[in-house]
Amino acid sequence: xxxxxxxxxxxxxxxxxxxxxxxxxxxxxxxxxxxxxxxxxxxxxxxxxxxxxxxxxxxxxxxxxxxxxxxxxxxxxxxxxxxxxxxxxxxxxxxxxxxxxxxxxxxxxxxxxxxxxxxxxxxxxxxxxxxxxxxxxxxxxxxxxxxxxxxxxxxxxxxxxxxxxxxxxxxxxxxxxxxxxxxxxxxxxxxxxxxxxxxxxxxxxxxxxxxxxxxxxxxxxxxxxxxxxxxxxxxxxxxxxxxxxxxxxxxxxxxxxxxxxxxxxxxxxxxxxxxxxxxxxxxxxxxxxxxxxxxxxxxxxxxxxxxxxxxxxxxxxxxxxxxxxxxxxxxxxxxxxxxxxxxxxxxxxxxxxxxxxxxxxxxxxxxxxxxxxxxxxxx
Amino acid sequence: xxxxxxxxxxxxxxxxxxxxxxxxxxxxxxxxxxxxxxxxxxxxxxxxxxxxxxxxxxxxxxxxxxxxxxxxxxxxxxxxxxxxxxxxxxxxxxxxxxxxxxxxxxxxxxxxxxxxxxxxxxxxxxxxxxxxxxxxxxxxxxxxxxxxxxxxxxxxxxx
Numbered sequence: 164x165x166x167x168x169x170x171x172x173x174x175x176x177x178x179x180x181x182x183x184x185x186x187x188x189x190x191x192x193x194x195x196x197x198x199x200x201x202x203x204x205x206x207x208x209x210x211x212x213x214x215x216x217x218x219x220x221x222x223x224x225x226x227x228x229x230x231x232x233x234x235x236x237x238x239x240x241x242x243x244x245x246x247x248x249x250x251x252x253x254x255x256x257x258x259x260x261x262x263x264x265x266x267x268x269x270x271x272x273x274x275x276x277x278x279x280x281x282x283x284x285x286x287x288x289x290x291x292x293x294x295x296x297x298x299x300x301x302x303x304x305x306x307x308x309x310x311x312x313x314x315x316x317x318x319x320x321x322x323x324x325x326x327x328x329x330x331x332x333x334x335x336x337x338x339x340x341x342x343x344x345x346x347x348x349x350x351x352x353x354x355x356x357x358x359x360x361x362x363x364x365x366x367x368x369x370x371x372x373x374x375x376x377x378x379x380x381x382x383x384x385x386x387x388x389x390x391x392x393x394x395x396x397x398x399x400x401x402x403x404x405x406x407x408x409x410x411x412x413x414x415x416x417x418x419x420x421x422x423x424x425x426x427x428x429x430x431x432x433x434x435x436x437x438x439x440x441x442x443x444x445x446x447x448x449x450x451x452x453x454x455x456x457x458x459x460x461x462x463x464x465x466x467x468x469x470x471x472x473x474x475x476x477x478x479x480x481x482x483x484x485x486x487x488x489x490x491x492x493x494x495x496x497x498x499x500x501x502x503x504x505x506x507x508x509x510x511x512x513x514x515x516x517x518x519x520x521x522x523x524x525x526x527x528x529x530x531x532x533x534x535x536x537x538x539x540x541x542x
Numbered sequence: 543x544x545x546x547x548x549x550x551x552x553x554x555x556x557x558x559x560x561x562x563x564x565x566x567x568x569x570x571x572x573x574x575x576x577x578x579x580x581x582x583x584x585x586x587x588x589x590x591x592x593x594x595x596x597x598x599x600x601x602x603x604x605x606x607x608x609x610x611x612x613x614x615x616x617x618x619x620x621x622x623x624x625x626x627x628x629x630x631x632x633x634x635x636x637x638x639x640x641x642x643x644x645x646x647x648x649x650x651x652x653x654x655x656x657x658x659x660x661x662x663x664x665x666x667x668x669x670x671x672x673x674x675x676x677x678x679x680x681x682x683x684x685x686x687x688x689x690x691x692x693x694x695x696x697x698x699x700x701x
Contacts (some may be wrong), residue, residue, distance in 0.1 A: 217608065217670065217671065218670060218671035218672060218673075221671045221672065223680060225656075225681065226680060226681055386644075387598070388594050388595050388617055389594065389643060389644050389645060390599060390644050390645040391595060391596040391643070391645030391646070394643075401616055404595070404615075404617065409615075409620060474611070474624075474626070476598070476613065476624070478597075485581075485597065487598055487613075489598065489600060489611060489613075491602050491604075491609070493604075499602060499603075499604065500600075500602035500603070502598075502600040502602070503610075504597070504598040504600075508648065509645060509648070510651075512644075512645065512647060512648040542671075542673060
């Protein structure tokens with residue numbers, strides 16, 4: 164018996180509903196923190212499936228690096244994770260140092276750690292501000308950026324730039340700290356400890372904030388490991404994987420600090436890890452300033468730098484997780500291959516798992532809690 | 543870690559062509575590409591290894607062949623392993639590890655995108671960073687990188 168046209172139309176509606184509705188988020192959307200596109204399949208307000216589309220910022224940096232001498236590639240790394248440019252600078256410099264067997268003077272190591280931790284605070288403050296805005300707490304943005312300005316002023320005084328520092332060099336740092344820098348940093352530490360308490364009052368103890376983040380976007384420990392996530396995302400799922408402890412570089416084995424780990428694995432835990440990390444960074448900064456020896460800050464290297472043939476990798480704990488550079492050398496002045504293992508790239512790949520079954524309203528909170536930077540995802 | 547390496551060598555014999563102890567908790571293995579997946583699975587499941595964290599996977603082009611690089615970490619033993627192999631440039635095929643380690647899924651897609659390496663058994667092997675209709679594999683050493691042609695579809699040969 165043929166189906167009447169009316170019946171046909173109802174059938175197709177049922178069919179459409181059972182398949183879910185496809186909507187597109189991004190690539191131009193303020194809550195995606197860059198040019199990230201998400202293709203969502205929805206059933207009502209529940210997300211059935213999510214497919215991230217990336218590559219809008221792809222510049223082929225890895226290929227560009229093959230065409231330049233080793234040390235000319237440091238400025239490129241500023242453009243990877245542009246919220247933590249110094250971590251990227253350190254990553255590539257460490258890799259070249261391992262490849263060429265370059266020693267770094269003691270004082271330079273301390274300066275590097277000092278800058279890394281200031282950078283971590285600046286980056287986490289951007290997370291805090293934008294995460295607050297994502298959830299509707301606009302005030303947080305103003306406070307976090309007010310304090311970030313203090314860090315940027317310090318970094319500007321030391322490096323001359325506010326975002327793309329290009330300051331770490333192979334074999335050390337280009338110049339010593341400016342006069343009176345230590346006092347200014349200590350003054351900042353004192354102010355910032357107070358401000359962290361204010362943040363706790365504003366967000367951490369806020370009931371609305373808690374209900375928007377607790378038990379949302381739960382990432383179990385085994386999944387977090389199998390997906391290779393790192394940084395605060397992995398530590399919020401109960402794995403104490405911090406490169407600064409697991410494979411200490413520079414002087415991280417000589418300073419005392421704790422690695423915050425939470426078992427909940429939800430958005431709330433990822434937020435708490437970052438808040439606690441800022442406290443720990445302040446501890447590290449104080450110890451580094453106390454113990455910093457005098458001496459040279461750079462090793463002299465030949466004008467044309469040719470590391471021996473081989474493969475080397477380095478890894479640093481950037482604010483977003485394990486940032487690893489892998490380089491292949493054939494003994495010529497240019498690298499054969501530079502590979503950047505960007506923490507955001509891997510952390511984003513777990514997003515479809517987190518979003519499956521979540522509500523659309525929680526999408527922004529979950530994505531914000533992973534804290535991706537598209538510059539290093541697309542490279 | 544020595545015991546673990548010995549058992550691995552016993553189990554796989556000639557498939558592991560070379561190995562070096564880089565540091566106290568790190569070894570570097572060079573293996574034959576035919577046993578790529580078996581070795582990765584062994585490293586993941588063997589209680590002496592338990593390499594449960596896929597840290598990195600990448601490919602490089604030497605001009606004559608493709609090298610493949612895999613780095614694993616164990617959350618139980620804090621061991622690091624770098625596994626290297628090389629595959630032919632003319633027919634770049636290697637077993638996919640995406641079903642063993644979901645974390646290498648995107649890495650393998652990226653390497654397919656940039657080098658055209660076919661990861662056999664990958665559930666969703668398609669371009670990830672470049673547009674779907676891009677021509678050629680830009681990270682290969684013989685890829686024409688002249689700034690001519692349509693920038694959205696890839697460079698064209700210059701006459």
